[in-house]
Amino acid sequence: VFYADTRQELPPLAIAAERIMAQLAARGIRCEVVRAPLDKRFLVYILGRGVPPPNNNTLRWCTRQIKIDPMAEALEQRLGELDGKILMITGVRQGESAIRDDRIAMSCGKDGAECGQGWYQEVLPNAKGIRGRIATLAPLLHWRVCNVWDWLRIYAPMAEYGGWATAAIADAYGGDEATEINARTGCAGCPLASKDLALDTIVASSAWSHLAPLKGLKPLYRELREPRHRIRKAGLERLKDGSVAANPQRMGPLTFAARLIGLERVLAIQAECNAGAAKLGRPLLDILNDEEEARIRELIAAETWPNGWDGDEPAADMPMDSYFSDGSVQPLLV
Ligand code: SF4
Secondary structure, three states: OEEEOOOOEOHHHHHHHHHHHHHHHHOOOOOEEEOOOHHHOHHHHHHHHOOOOOOOOOOOOHHHHHHHHHHHHHHHHHHHOOOOOEEEEOOOOOHHHHOOOOOOOOOOOOOOOEOOHHHHHHOHHHOOOOOOOEEEEOOOOOOOHHHHHHHHHHHOOOHHHOOOOOHHHHHHOOHHHHHHHOOOEOEOOOOOOOOOHHHHHHHOOHHHHHHHHHHHHHHHHHHHOOHHHEEEOOOOOEOOOOOEOOOOOOEEEEOHHHHHHHHHHHHHHHHHHHHHHHHHOOOOOOOOOHHHHHHHHHHHHOOOOOOOOOOOOOEOOOOOOEEOOOOOEEOOOO
């Protein structure tokens, strides 16, 4: 069993995953936790390297980087130890639209699903190093949210079905109202989901209300994408082949000040959740550990910029002449 740990998982899901892996290990099943390398983890990439939080339009780097690539690498390594092909069982679901849709939705933002589920089915088997050696089976393909909920809440915990620690996952899907809520699960404060349905559902229960400060993540990610926190290309950008880039003056990475603001805010959110958890005797939140914080500070101190940026570009909120891709310029009208 491979578990992709993004380090941003909703806490009840992460805790349930740990418990289920312990149960599996007790039955002799090998479990591996798969994570992106330190510099590519969600918060280190944003706050250390300065890449803006992902969004649905121009910059959706997260799913592949923190889930699919680490999983492909782990599978490639494991395949190297085995002969022949492997069958990968995924939790991909088409749900209610199964009859209408004839292909599995690739969308990361599908309701009632885990972020990235379509990627596991369609992208991962074709990843470099494992292509052709892996077949996928999606036994839950036609399950509806209510089937998933019944399994997690009623059947799986029963001794005759294995006595699995799945109840907390059902809560993240919306508990008794799972079908109506249709929450999509993934990272806490995911900037791509329009609403924090799963997080809202979790913090509404008394057992998890101390995680309410996590609601501050989504507004933080949105704020960090604003021009005042970023730099931009000054004028026309020439590509290596001499042609002009399609989007002159595009906005780019986060300033160092913005990264430090973000870092302090995430640390404060985590500290507030953990103060509540300590009072209630609940598990502590860990979305940014000491190693990751130190690496973020190190990358900022080393003045690290993403590829293609030097850091001497102007602030993105500075008024300047407008450049167009046909080479025309509209001077600043002041
Ligand atoms: S849950 Fe959101 S932030 Fe996390 S990998 Fe998916 S799209 Fe990205």
